[in-house]
Amino acid sequence: MDLHLTDKVVIVTGASAGIGLATAQLLTDEGAVVVGVSRQPVESTIGDAGSVIAADLTDVDSASRIIETVVERYGRIDGLVNNAGGLHLREGFLSITEEQWLAAFQLNFHAARRMSRAALPALLKTGAGSIVHVGSESARLAATYNPDYAAAKLSLLSMSKSLATEFSPQGVRSNVVTPGMTRTPLYERRGGFGEQIANALGTDVDGAIEQVLNNLRPTLTRRMAEPNEVSAVIAFLISPLSSQVTGAEWIIDGGALPQI
Known part of the structure; x- marks a missing residue:
């Protein structure tokens, strides 16, 4: 399927492995110019037109530097995939330290918040920008082993709804993809x-x-799930084919979340 992404400039965070790597590869295959952002080296799967930016997204200054670099290189930004994240098993609520709570939110919420804020002026200039945030089923199926991660991902979902409400009328959509267990x-x-x-x-x-x-x-x-099963939905939401989709949550969990 042609997703109409040829020459669209799309930033993918956490692009070195898993869902981020699969997304960067698929977007590249669809003709997009992909900028992969990661702390780790990114495989050369983003084509000659794309590029890589090494960055730690928990650094409060990294988002503005990334966006400035992308705009300088390509002159525009059409899409942003906030994929970077991570979690650690906890023994329970009382075992989590203040530093661990802050670290969980820095990586799983504030990194995406800062990237969205920095990218929005450029996205608004296109008149048809798209932001996709990668959430987690943990936001709705919280457990004793990841309450900090679950809370951060639920905040990400709320932020996406707020961004969609404010910026969709101005041409920038915001959606969440919520994977379950993914290999x-x-x-x-x-x-x-x-x-x-x-x-x-x-x-x-x-x-x-x-x-x-x-x-x-x-x-x-x-x-x-396999990473490519999630990346296919992300690519669709980035593409103009999903122009009527905003403020939505697309759950990819094999039917684990029992909701109506």
Whole structure:
């Protein structure tokens, strides 16, 4: 499908792995000029027209620097994918320190807030900009092991609704994609969330994922999502084909969230 993204300049944060990498690749394949932002090196999957910016989004000055660099290089910004995020397993609410609460919000909410604020003037100039925030099912299915992360992602959802309300009439849409468990390095890397859950449940990573998918947060599909299944929705929401979609939340969790 042609998403009408040829030569559109799109920033993707957290572009070095998982959903961010899959999104950067798909947007590039659709003809977009992708700027991948990450603390880690980004694979050369964004084409000759695209570029990479190394940045730590928890640095309060990074967002303005990134946007200035992109506008200087390309003269415009058509889309922003706020994908960067991360979490750590907690033992419960009382175990979380002040520093951990602040760190969770810095990475999972304030980074996206600062990027959105910095990018909006350029997005407004296009008259047809799009922001997609990557949330989490944890925002609606909070548990004892991630209350700080869940709260930050719920704040992200609220912010997206506010941005949509204020800026959609001016030509900039804002939507949230909410993945459930997705097969990314967040779960699979050594010491990652999958291993943390496995240690808490007294099993191996595969056994822990099986318990989550079938018992703790049962999905109708009985499997984890793949990054490309999430990136396909993100690319659609960035594209002009979704011009009537704003202020929405698109849940990609295999049917785990029981809501009407």
